[in-house]
Amino acid sequence: GAVVSQHPSWVICKSGTSVKIECRSLDFQATTMFWYRQFPKQSLMLMATSNEGSKATYEQGVEKDKFLINHASLTLSTLTVTSAHPEDSSFYICSAGGQGLASYEQYFGPGTRLTVT
Amino acid sequence: GNSVTQMEGPVTLSEEAFLTINCTYTATGYPSLFWYVQYPGEGLQLLLKATKADDKGSNKGFEATYRKETTSFHLEKGSVQVSDSAVYFCALSYRNTDKLIFGTGTRLQVFP
Numbered sequence: 001g002a003v004v005s006q007h008p009s010w011v012i013c014k015s016g017t018s019v020k021i022e023c024r025s026l027d028f029q030a031t032t033m034f035w036y037r038q039f040p041k042q043s044l045m046l047m048a049t050s051n052e053g054s055k056a057t058y059e060q061g062v063e064k065d066k067f068l069i070n071h072a073s074l075t076l077s078t079l080t081v082t083s084a085h086p087e088d089s090s091f092y093i094c095s096a097g098g099q100g101l102a103s104y105e106q107y108f109g110p111g112t113r114l115t116v117t
Numbered sequence: 118g119n120s121v122t123q124m125e126g127p128v129t130l131s132e133e134a135f136l137t138i139n140c141t142y143t144a145t146g147y148p149s150l151f152w153y154v155q156y157p158g159e160g161l162q163l164l165l166k167a168t169k170a171d172d173k174g175s176n177k178g179f180e181a182t183y184r185k186e187t188t189s190f191h192l193e194k195g196s197v198q199v200s201d202s203a204v205y206f207c208a209l210s211y212r213n214t215d216k217l218i219f220g221t222g223t224r225l226q227v228f229p
Contacts, residue, residue, distance in 0.1 A: 093161070104208075
């Protein structure tokens, strides 16, 4: 299957700073990318869906001004957590889908653990 | 709303033991059901799926049957190996959406 990478794999930042997480599809043109968040002992929750060249669609309750998503190319999407706070500490996972693929045919990155101190 | 509930882990087994990881769902209509596996340091991978009631998904010795009457999709394997150690996620989706709804994941640890 296709490979999706995320960078960094873990990051620690201070409260009030911003942090950017990259998601790359290495051998696959990802027309759609998804961003998920997982808190300890909770479900993987979809945050937003982005299509290449378009604005992201955010799930209810997710602040779009806080979690900035850019999907400028078919191989790269970025998630920027702005003015991070300790409650944003979580495991962030991206996945990539292609045109014509079903929802379950997503290729997942290994995740990024964010800790805000 | 739609949701997926999985048994809490970790599940710890000896090699060649029988595995069951329970998964139940709450959903309207007829979702498709999935099991994903995440090996250490890797992304989630689709393990198996079932798209309608009574379907049985199978792959790599794992099986799960879509039980509408009990709203369940339990994952089973007759004889686990150390290499099966991973986190297993149950999920559902509907045909007309892109969204996957996941359970919390269950960590499986298999010892030799």
